[in-house]
Amino acid sequence: MTDLKASAEKGTDSAVAVLLPRMSSNEKVMQVVVPLVALALGIAAWQWIVTANGIPKYILPGPGDAAVALFTDSSTLWPALWVTLRITVMALAIALVGGVTLAIIIVQSKWLELALSPFTVILQVTPIIAIAPLILIYAPDTQSALMICAFLVAFFPILSNMVQGLKSVDHNLLNLFELYGANGWQTLLYLKIPASMPYFMAGLRIAGGLSLIAAVVAEFAAGSAGQGSGLAFRLLESQYRLNLPRMFAALIMLCGTGIAIYGLTSFVSWLVLHRWHESAIRREN
Amino acid sequence: MGSLVTDLSLAEAPSSVTPQRRLVVAMNNVSKVFSNGTLALKGMSLDVRGGEFISLLGPSGCGKSTALRIIAGLGAASSGSIDWPSSKINSHGLPEGDVGFVFQEPTLMPWETVFGNVHLPLKLRGVRKAEARDKVMENLTSVGLADFADAYPRELSGGMKMRVSIARALVTRPKLLLMDEPFAALDEITRQKLNDDVLTLWQQTGITVIFVTHSVYESAYLSSRIVVMRARPGQVFTDLEIAQPAVRDGAYRVSEFYRANCQKVSDALQSAIQSAES
Numbered sequence: 001m002t003d004l005k006a007s008a009e010k011g012t013d014s015a016v017a018v019l020l021p022r023m024s025s026n027e028k029v030m031q032v033v034v035p036l037v038a039l040a041l042g043i044a045a046w047q048w049i050v051t052a053n054g055i056p057k058y059i060l061p062g063p064g065d066a067a068v069a070l071f072t073d074s075s076t077l078w079p080a081l082w083v084t085l086r087i088t089v090m091a092l093a094i095a096l097v098g099g100v101t102l103a104i105i106i107v108q109s110k111w112l113e114l115a116l117s118p119f120t121v122i123l124q125v126t127p128i129i130a131i132a133p134l135i136l137i138y139a140p141d142t143q144s145a146l147m148i149c150a151f152l153v154a155f156f157p158i159l160s161n162m163v164q165g166l167k168s169v170d171h172n173l174l175n176l177f178e179l180y181g182a183n184g185w186q187t188l189l190y191l192k193i194p195a196s197m198p199y200f201m202a203g204l205r206i207a208g209g210l211s212l213i214a215a216v217v218a219e220f221a222a223g224s225a226g227q228g229s230g231l232a233f234r235l236l237e238s239q240y241r242l243n244l245p246r247m248f249a250a251l252i253m254l255c256g257t258g259i260a261i262y263g264l265t266s267f268v269s270w271l272v273l274h275r276w277h278e279s280a281i282r283r284e285n
Numbered sequence: 286m287g288s289l290v291t292d293l294s295l296a297e298a299p300s301s302v303t304p305q306r307r308l309v310v311a312m313n314n315v316s317k318v319f320s321n322g323t324l325a326l327k328g329m330s331l332d333v334r335g336g337e338f339i340s341l342l343g344p345s346g347c348g349k350s351t352a353l354r355i356i357a358g359l360g361a362a363s364s365g366s367i368d369w370p371s372s373k374i375n376s377h378g379l380p381e382g383d384v385g386f387v388f389q390e391p392t393l394m395p396w397e398t399v400f401g402n403v404h405l406p407l408k409l410r411g412v413r414k415a416e417a418r419d420k421v422m423e424n425l426t427s428v429g430l431a432d433f434a435d436a437y438p439r440e441l442s443g444g445m446k447m448r449v450s451i452a453r454a455l456v457t458r459p460k461l462l463l464m465d466e467p468f469a470a471l472d473e474i475t476r477q478k479l480n481d482d483v484l485t486l487w488q489q490t491g492i493t494v495i496f497v498t499h500s501v502y503e504s505a506y507l508s509s510r511i512v513v514m515r516a517r518p519g520q521v522f523t524d525l526e527i528a529q530p531a532v533r534d535g536a537y538r539v540s541e542f543y544r545a546n547c548q549k550v551s552d553a554l555q556s557a558i559q560s561a562e563s
């Protein structure tokens with residue numbers, strides 16, 4: 001299937017037909033079917049190993065046991081998922097706003113960037129898990145401590161990618177804006193921000209995954225119990241009680257959350273870039 | 286269609302060829318030293334009059350682009366003066382809206398459609414899309430791309446992108462069109478076509494064109510005046526008036542007259558290169 005846009009022009013160069021590539025429908029179906037079949041085979045192999053060897057549930061539960069636990073333990077697991085998800089999403093949202101804003105401020109002045117660089121480097125290279133206990137001391141409650149950890153981790157990919165993007169604007173386009181007397185806001189809005197979108201989207205995808213990881217790891221460090229605890233605590237708790245089906249159920253939830261975040265950020269990226277950026281266009285020779 | 290110009294009335298109607306036309310650019314003893322110490326231009330003087338088609342010809346690295354950018358008001362001269370006597374000068378000391386620039390690359394914003402790219406100069410002046418539509422479409426029609434208004438740059442061929450870039454440069458109806466080796470990256474056939482289109486545009490509108498090139502043949506075909514530059518340091522070597530017939534077409538490209546012009550220009554360029562080496 002192709003979309004043929006032929007020019008009515010007689011000009012030598014403009015009389016070219018522009019072919020917009022489309023995937024064949026067959027290929028499209030296979031792109032979904034192949035990974036699904038492979039996944040199903042993997043799950044089947046897992047179940048087969050468990051049944052064939054008669055492995056008890058408290059050592060290795062089968063996929064069926066995990067699925068059952070997903071329902072029977074839903075009253076503990078779903079609220080925990082909600083807590084983890086809320087921390088992740090809020091941390092990501094604050095990191096987005098903060099990272100983009102700081103990037104825009106930083107690129108205004110070379111001196112500001114230099115002055116801020118030691119702090120950004122220190123915070124970036126320090127493993128966040130190592131400062132988690134410190135944050136736990138200073139933060140008003142565990143929830144906000146976890147959020148700060150997840151925020152710190154998600155913040156830097158966005159900041160550094162955005163700075164990189166804002167700086168890699170085509171110099172001739174900058175000249176063009178200058179030629180037409182564009183002011184700073186116009187240049188930012190119409191040129192620098194759109195031009196940095198591919199970089200920002202790459203940062204967003206990284207940050208999305210990292211914020212979930214950080215939310216879980218920080219909760220391990222916090223080890224908080226009780227009403228407001230997230231999935232990480234439920235994992236630890238199941239470990240102590242050797243409740244392996246529940247542990248697997250919690251892992252499946254985390255995995256699903258990770259996939260959802262990845263899918264969502266990829267979708268946003270596709271929405272913004274697919275019309276114009278090379279990364280979103282299928283290569284065809 | 287296929288001609289770059291249909292009914293544009295850019296700038297003013299071409300003044301009849303009187304010897305003293307108004308001065309559009311006055312470049313006086315301009316030098317440019319880059320921050321890394323490169324002396325790109327030294328004591329370059331150039332007067333450009335309304336309606337001229339000037340080629341800046343010279344070996345690569347001789348400062349053609351630098352000179353053109355200074356003429357556009359991009360990047361100040363290190364010494365000497367530049368003035369635009371027929372233009373309104375804004376608060377930054379630059380000509381306001383009187384200059385169109387076409388870069389060697391099309392320099393389009395990939396995230397905007399063809400329409401959005403041509404709209405840009407007007408948008409930066411606060412003209413909204415709806416108000417600008419007629420003007421933008423008129424310019425797109427004049428370069429034969431009206432059907433591609435909603436296409437994205439990546440969907441266009443190199444020559445079409447260049448046409449968009451030209452339409453964008455003309456949308457503000459500038460007095461002065463600056464082109465920096467605009468067709469150097471295009472194939473021969475497309476380049477000749479676009480050369481003819483630019484020529485037609487110039488003849489019909491009386492716009493002043495400064496065209497940077499390193500091609501003897503291109504400059505001899507297009508220009509009424511060729512400024513040959515030498516390198517190290519960049520400055521004007523000779524200034525050649527070229528007598529051109531009223532009609533330039535395929536027959537002209539193979540005529541003895543054109544060949545003789547090319548010979549003259551080529552000799553001047555050779556001397557410029559030798560003077561830089563010695």
Ligand SMILES: Nc1ncnc2c1ncn2[C@@H]1O[C@H](COP(=O)(O)OP(=O)(O)O)[C@@H](O)[C@H]1O
Nearest residue numbers: 319321323325344345346347348349350351352
């Ligand atoms: N931004 C810049 N910084 C330092 N040197 C430059 C810069 N732009 C151009 N030059 C130098 O100035 C000289 C003239 O360059 P340019 O005007 O681009 O030449 P041309 O367009 O004739 O090829 C060259 O030696 C080039 O290396």
Ligand SMILES: [Mg+2]
Nearest residue numbers: 349350465466
């Ligand atoms: Mg150049």
